[in-house]
Amino acid sequence: MESKAAIDRLSALALPARLDVFRLLVRAGPHGIAAGEIAAELGQAPNTLSAQLNVLSAAGLILGTRDGRSIRYAAQPQALSELIVYLMEDCCGGRPEVCAPVQAAAARADCCPPAKPKARRPVRA
Amino acid sequence: MESKAAIDRLSALALPARLDVFRLLVRAGPHGIAAGEIAAELGQAPNTLSAQLNVLSAAGLILGTRDGRSIRYAAQPQALSELIVYLMEDCCGGRPEVCAPVQAAAARADCCPPAKPKARRPVRA
DNA sequence: TAAATATTTCGACATTCGTTGAAATATGGA
């Protein structure tokens, strides 16, 4: 991913109110939540929330689609994983301190259990 | 990790000049780089760079130690991995879209090859 | 001690950012 996009996503998530919105939407799943419900859930004014949604949308982290008179916003999980992968690449070049704990976390059974363990290429031949 | 610390790290990295500094330091390894060399390398004014270093330090992403008349700054890779793990936990609860690509990236041989593959707990018993 | 090098701190400035109230737009139902 491009550096600019990474910066956009980092700063989009770097405000508590927006991080709250994003986390709520990730947990809500692909169906998303209507803007009004998000505002009610998080206790934000509708117009303030709209500004946050704009920032998150522009960063590609969420996507809004109209549903009747509401607009449902859904997280774009791959946008976060792209960002994470981008950050992880900083540690490449034989420096595993960053990736190792991430790998461990990703491998933990309580976080994202891989439904279908693909054929795993052996680590060192 | 705490939400406030995560926000601090996100916003510390959300400025191109600072992300450049951090990436440079991660690649430089534990020995770190003197502030002046960083400034020269990235073409930043010394006092401006000092402000960036302060922000990154306050966020726990880098650590400066005096070495003669220079101060060497070294990345704290675990600070980044803590942040990444924090972000990844958003996807927990049976929603693997975020973690799966991260897991794949972490497992790629060209990024952080696990030197000693630990005993791997089977994925599903 | 004095001078040179390395880095930080301070004060000021312009810019950006987040929030708010009011008005505007869009949709669905009577």
Added chain:
DNA sequence: TCCATATTTCAACGAATGTCGAAATATTTA
């Protein structure tokens, strides 16, 4: 069409942020 609901847009304001020049601090060397 008219009204109610849902959300966004606009303009303005205050707060926070990044950058700059100048001065201050810390360290080494002569």
